[in-house]
């Protein structure tokens with residue numbers, strides 16, 4: 010086992026204290042970020058539904074305009090045929106033109122009836138889009154306010170985290186790089202808890218009894234003692 014000193018153990022303990030605080034704050038900040046993400050995603054979903062409604066409205070409006078144009082064209086055709094009726098010379102010509110007028114009148118009437126349905130649809134969609142726009146504006150405002158609140162709340166945590174990261178780096182400087190590697194490896198395996206106390210022959214990380222010989226070793230601070238069960242670094246603290 011690697012030779013170490015009491016001061017290494019003290020440094021490891023300090024490092025663990027910083028690490029534990031860092032892990033705690035990081036998990037708080039992660040939760041905050043996911044809260045913000047949830048708000049954004051809710052807004053995006055609403056916005057998408059609103060855009061879809063707007064698109065439907067525009068489509069219906071364009072369709073109504075097309076129908077109105079067609080009605081106008083058919084109307085003009087009727088008018089022209091009516092004018093031509095005055096100049097026909099034969100009965101046959103008259104009948105052909107008259108049939109044309111009748112057909113176009115029927116077509117116009119049909120188009121006008123269809124247009125009424127589409128205008129109703131357009132009106133309903135307009136109302137829907139207006140309501141949806143009001144709701145969207147409200148949600149946008151609400152999302153902005155909530156996110157601002159969350160950011161304000163988390164700014165202290167962020168500041169504390171930055172300070173702790175500096176502190177951890179400072180502590181790390183006093184530690185042998187090999188020991189630091191050990192710490193990082195064990196920390197990664199144990200959700201950020203690499204160094205634990207050993208008390209009355211019990212590992213305070215996994216609460217399993219350790220062999221008496223190891224307990225004695227831990228009290229000598231000469232070597233790095235790992236828990237046989239959870240592999241964490243064991244520190245004996247005199248009480």
Ligand SMILES: [Zn+2]
Nearest residue numbers: 212215236239
């Ligand atoms: Zn253990």
